[in-house]
Amino acid sequence: MDNNQKPKLAVWKFASCDGCQLTLLNCEDELLAIADKIQIAYFPEATRAVVEGPYDLSLVEGSITTPEDKERIQKIREESNFLITIGACATSGGIQALRNFKDVKEFTSIVYASPEYISTLDTSTPIADHVEVDFELRGCPISKAQLLEVVNAFLFNRRPNIPSYSVCIECKRRGTPCVMVSQGEPCLGPVTQAGCGAICPFYNRGCYSCFGPKETPNERSLSRQFVKMGYTNEDLVRAYRMFNAQSDSFRKESEYYEE
Amino acid sequence: MKNKTINVDYLSRVEGEGALRVDIQDNQVKDVKLNIFEPPRYFEAFLRGRDFREAPDITARICGICPVAYQMSASHAMEDIAGRKIGGPIRELRRLLYCGEWIESHALHVFMLHAPDFLGYEDALQMAAEYPDQVKMGLKLKKIGNALMDLLGGRSVHPISPRVGGFYKVPTRQELDAMVDDLKWAKDASLETVKWVSTLPFPDFEIDYEFVALRHPDEYPFNEGRIVSNKGVDIPLSEFEKVFEEEHVQHSTALHAHRKNGGPYLVGPLARYNLNYDRLTPTVQKAAEEAGIAETCKSPHKSIIVRSLELLYACEEALRIIDQYAKPECPYEEVKPGAGRGYGCTEAPRGILYHRYDIDDNGAITDAKIVPPTSQNQEMIESDLRSYVENHLEMEEEELQWKCEQIVRNYDPCISCSTHFLKLDINRK
Ligand code: SF4
DSSP, X not given: OOGGGSOEEEEEEOBSOSHHHHXXXXXXXXXXXXXXXXXXXXXTTTBSOOOOSOEEXXXXXXXBXXXXXXXXXXXXXXXXXXXEEESHHHHHOOXXXXXXXXXXXXHHHHHOSOGGGOOOOSOOBOGGGTSOOSEEEOOSSOOHHHHHHHHHHHHTTSOOOOOOSBHHHHHHHHTOOOHHHHHOOOOOGGGBBOOSOSHHHHTTSOOOOTTOBOSSOOHHHHHHHHHHTTXXXXXXXXXXXXXXXXXXXXXXXXXXXXX | OOSXXXXXXXXXXXXXXXXXXXXXXXXXXXXXXXXXXXXXXXXHHHTTTSBGGGHHHHHHTTOSSSHXXXXXXXXXXXXXXXXXOOOHHHHHHHHHHHHHHHHXXXXXXXXXXXXXXXXXXXXXXXXXXXXXXXXXXXXXXXXXHHHHHHHHHSSXXXXXXXXXXXXXXXXXXXXXXXXXXXXXHHHHHHHHHHHXXXXXXXXXXXXXXXXXXXXXXXXXXXXXXXXXXXXXXXXXXXGHHHHEEEEEOTTBSSEEEEETTSOOOBOSHHHHHHHHGGGSOHHHHHHHXXXXXXXXXXXXXXXXXXXXXXXXXXXXXXXXXXXXXXXXSSXXXXXXXXXXXXXEEEEXXXXXXXXXXXXXXXSBEEEEEEEOHHHHHHHHHHHHHHHHHHHTTTSOHHHHHHHHHHHHHHTOOBHHHHOOOEEEEEEXX
């Protein structure tokens, strides 16, 4: 197909590890077919070619942590018909949102010898705090199958089929015995959105919630269970403060046990 | 054209974000700056207070391209605090997981990021129109590396199975055997890759590098060894910070490393290869001879050949490990460190990745230091750029810009890591 008739895709990066955009390059079997249907108009990690906007679909990775990025995302929104955020950094602020609970000046002085060279915001925040987002794809990292589903759905103007139930459902489907029940392992699966395929329980460990809270999670009842299993308040705070620490319900739960 | 500024606003096909700025005044290069504008993410700060067992999962998020390296360096550092060395099949599985990451990362760089430069394409997708077989071969190689990580790690980006002491779950013999045919294909494909890339057009250009890599008594290095150089360094991990230092320079959120009172040095495939040629297998050595770079290679451009040789090595090593595998009874060894300090340094695809941690009696991290490969190579990249621009001042702007980008890509920089990406600015005044 001629490039001029293809929908234009752009991939943007904010504060992140590149793992979510790498997921696109990890579609080894689909990549050439995708490039046949879609024009990869902006994706600096894969090509030096730059096609000017506007773009039909923008994928945004990473969180907002600097004054410049706060402005850059506005411009990207203006240039994009659909904007989808990919990964925990973009949907909840990511692991770097751990700064939101601490003093950033102190953080800067721990890492950098010359703090005056560093310009950064006090917080790491999700993209949706700054611009309207058409769809949020969860995960740290995102799932390849879900990424392909979402890109397809938006290009063909249908709702993406991304479930919002918990990891528990995926364990049941996979036939993995519950690690809480069978191994006594604390597991965040009951409050975490599915999508990963419930890999951690399948590998004999509790879920650490890289996909973040599911719809209407009941953290408190799970926390109580963790306490029965020997968790201290500090352990609970740490458990909720990982890759989705800034997501609303996890933040509230961690703050509750901090007091 | 006496004064000039060259700007590359966003250096593509490198992982992360960065920019390059070269200032030329009166036909002399005044300044070269690799401008890293990856926003700081503060890993070393928020690791404080976290449990030692969380370090592998947390630090993996520094880089989505080489998470295994972070998991390995962190795990080994914690085991070092406990005075433990994990041997046997678990040690072998860690090497196998690393083979997966090297295969994935090297295949990505060789075929998708680096080869297009030599052939004059803007990316691998454009290259695919004329070189469909190579691009497909590269993608398949990459996929096999990822499959190995999926099996051992649960997934390829931020694997979930590795832990301090070993793994949460280890594969069965049958699961590993199922990988053998693909790995045999990958080995042959890597040999073909070496042959193909060694026919690419290379400029006649060498650098007298100080190479720094791990060296192990009998293996090509992944997880263990002393830190050595071709210019006199031979130290245990614990002396890394005595010999090398990181400096915070104004144009970058990455810290630059160099030898104390000394100059820039190089880590990564070229360094490993030059310092550990004798540890490679006969197949790899023979392929190197045929490619015309046996024993030494000081050309940054030819790093594409060296990466391909390492690709071959990783496939062979993976096959050896699988062949000799006996499933361990327990997937991990219990590691309970007391208060203390520990070091981990392992060979990420892009070079040595150093971790140092202090933990207290409760196992909480009180101090963390992480030195990724890209921040170690940054001074070297700048110096390489400077000499190139100095010698090519009359080159057309657009061409010079592309060449500079290529120089940067020779080093396969992974910018996310070093802030812990790129933009080229050539200013002629
Ligand atoms: S969400 Fe996780 S995998 Fe994705 S960019 Fe952020 S840190 Fe990396």
